[in-house]
Amino acid sequence: xxxxxxxxxxxDDMLSVSSSDELEQTIFRIGQLQxxxxxxxxxxxxxxxxxxxxxxxxxxxxxxxxxxxxxSAQIFFSANQQDIVPAGKxxxxxxxxxxxxxxxxxxxxxxxxxxxxxxxxxxxxxxxLTDLLSVKTSVNKTGLIKHREQVxxxxxxxxxxxxxxxxxxxxxxxxxxxxxxxxx
Numbered sequence: 001x002x003x004x005x006x007x008x009x010x011x012d013d014m015l016s017v018s019s020s021d022e023l024e025q026t027i028f029r030i031g032q033l034q035x036x037x038x039x040x041x042x043x044x045x046x047x048x049x050x051x052x053x054x055x056x057x058x059x060x061x062x063x064x065x066x067x068x069x070x071x072s073a074q075i076f077f078s079a080n081q082q083d084i085v086p087a088g089k090x091x092x093x094x095x096x097x098x099x100x101x102x103x104x105x106x107x108x109x110x111x112x113x114x115x116x117x118x119x120x121x122x123x124x125x126x127x128x129l130t131d132l133l134s135v136k137t138s139v140n141k142t143g144l145i146k147h148r149e150q151v152x153x154x155x156x157x158x159x160x161x162x163x164x165x166x167x168x169x170x171x172x173x174x175x176x177x178x179x180x181x182x183x184x
Contacts, residue, residue: 031169039174073099 017023077084077099084099085092091100110116117133124132144151144159151157 027167027169030167031171034169035171035174 017026090102091098120132148159
């Protein structure tokens, strides 16, 4: 899918609003266009959801068959591993694929986080280790905003707040979408 090109708005692309009536028509037209966009977005999202549902149903059936076939192959492999795998190897390569066993990297799970942290801190201190715990420090932007007077002179910190123009049209009912005002 080609990426749409961004283009700058030229002065010929802009309409000139010269009265309160034209401003009101312009706001109404923006409301119409936003409603049309909302409808198109909702229709697209529904089509995406329908496609996801269809794919989910197909994927479930396919994955179920893969599970059954894999389990069957695993049972046969486990019972006949000495005959299937060459001595000293963990797998065998067939023309259609490979089968075997592997040992994944060691992993660790931590439960009761604070209790574990306290125990590790104590052990780390006793054994003079430095790599059992890590400390992450990050900037708290909410705190910076709260204490902006105290931190405003620190190099690298800038505060920005600019007034932004907005148009917030009222919701345009679908039946008014055909009432296109060409003058706006």
